[in-house]
Amino acid sequence: MKDSLWDEFQEAVQNGLVRHRSVLDVTSKFQEASVRISRALAKSVTTCGCVRINAQKNQIPNSDKMSLSELRASLDDHLEGELCTACREVLEEEFGRLLFYLAALADLLDVNVYDILIKERKKLSTLGLYNLL
Ligand SMILES: [Zn+2]
Numbered sequence: 001m002k003d004s005l006w007d008e009f010q011e012a013v014q015n016g017l018v019r020h021r022s023v024l025d026v027t028s029k030f031q032e033a034s035v036r037i038s039r040a041l042a043k044s045v046t047t048c049g050c051v052r053i054n055a056q057k058n059q060i061p062n063s064d065k066m067s068l069s070e071l072r073a074s075l076d077d078h079l080e081g082e083l084c085t086a087c088r089e090v091l092e093e094e095f096g097r098l099l100f101y102l103a104a105l106a107d108l109l110d111v112n113v114y115d116i117l118i119k120e121r122k123k124l125s126t127l128g129l130y131n132l133l
Contacts, residue, residue: 014107
């Protein structure tokens with residue numbers, strides 16, 4: 001299936017990926033992009049301080065009597081605060097880098113990411129709550 005926005009992006013990535021076209025370069029850059037997202041989040045916590053991580057074990061309630069939104073609201077994401085503009089910009093740049101290398105890797109392997117999005121969305125709607133736990 002074709003999606004114009006994703007296909008345009010994947011084609012632009014394909015055209016822009018000249019120097020580091022080896023699958024080894026692309027897979028290692030993809031992994032690096034993922035790590036850079038974690039690093040940017042860590043710096044938001046430890047350097048900027050706009051967000052905090054306060055983690056402990058989530059107590060899973062008896063979900064039989066709860067709606068999905070009630071269950072979601074009862075579970076803690078362990079994140080407090082909001083990203084400041086500077087941290088948000090850094091994270092958005094890193095997410096963009098990750099998307100670039102995802103598109104590049106998918107292109108090298110002749111995989112259409114838009115098709116994967118459709119399959120994953122279908123899985124989420126089919127499995128519903130059981131997929132979330
Ligand atoms: Zn910040």
